[in-house]
Ligand SMILES: Cc1cc2ncn([C@H]3O[C@H](COP(=O)(O)O)[C@@H](O)[C@H]3O)c2cc1C
């Protein structure tokens with residue numbers, strides 16, 4: 001499939017139809033006819049009903065899974081907010097392309113087509129045909145001192161994600177995992193969580209890639225300073241796009257663009273960890289009906305992730321104490337989501353199998 005074309009900037013589908021309640025009710029009724037005690041498949045039944053409500057008459061199509069790792073660098077790394085150096089973003093992109101990262105292993109194992117997108121890595125990639133080249137700039141500005149992005153950069157990064165969602169849909173994908181790679185991006189996710197849902201820096205800031213007590217305390221104060229700089233009391237209720245521009249990242253903006261457009265194409269969208277869910281929360285703030293298309297693959301160890309999941313009213317499929325990103329938690333959840341829809345489409349009914357229903 002081709003992912004290399006561009007599209008007009010600033011394209012955001014703001015009126016997105018919600019998943020179909022009619023199809024959800026049909027799915028609920030069908031689940032109750034299957035050869036099992038009523039409700040005995042638990043959350044798998046909710047998941048099947050949600051997927052049917054998203055896919056509507058196409059729910060019988062084979063699940064065709066894609067995973068997208070959006071990569072970009074962050075100006076805030078100059079403040080020492082990560083346990084790892086900035087160049088790891090670039091090095092991990094090469095590792096993804098060499099099939100050596102955790103997400104490569106999981107995508108291979110679970111039959112998920114993996115794509116890596118350079119939206120803003122601070123490096124030149126030459127002769128790498130498997131990388132999707134959409135660099136907007138070599139990283140964001142340092143958001144402690146200025147907005148992370150210009151309006152134009154934000155629009156370009158959103159458009160990258162939107163174009164990739166168009167191509168995923170055109171290629172027949174039905175379920176997509178939203179992943180990222182960008183050293184320093186948990187600091188962005190924390191600042192987004194503060195600005196969007198009013199959490200404090202202490203509540204929303206975790207240890208990211210792993211940092212000691214002192215470094216973590218510094219990170220909390222940096223998140224606090226970032227939020228105070230961009231969102232004074234008088235700018236309360238900043239728009240989601242302004243939050244994204246001031247304290248987001250190029251990969252986060254591309255994820256927002258992809259989520260909005262994927263919902264518009266009625267794809268099942270599987271969020272990953274803290275950063276991916278921060279993008280999902282911004283997409284829902286822009287277009288609230290997107291919520292119905294989201295499934296939380298897992299809940300990560302980052303404290304802000306639980307705040308965002310609660311805010312979005314999403315219950316994670318898995319809780320494995322992971323704190324990696326890359327889309328790993330989303331891809332790990334996919335076999336469970338696929339199981340839910342296979343049970344729904346393949347199980348016999350009480351009538352077809354000649355099994356007696358409940359007697360009391
Ligand atoms: C080797 C390595 C591989 C990774 N894969 C994902 N991340 C994760 O860690 C980063 C965010 O954490 P922080 O804000 O603390 O920098 C992101 O790149 C995220 O995807 C990684 C981080 C490292 C070091």
Ligand SMILES: O=C(O)c1cccnc1
Pocket residue numbers: 186207208209272273274275276300301302305322323324325326
């Ligand atoms: O929650 C995540 O996805 C996460 C946590 C720490 C580092 N990178 C990603």
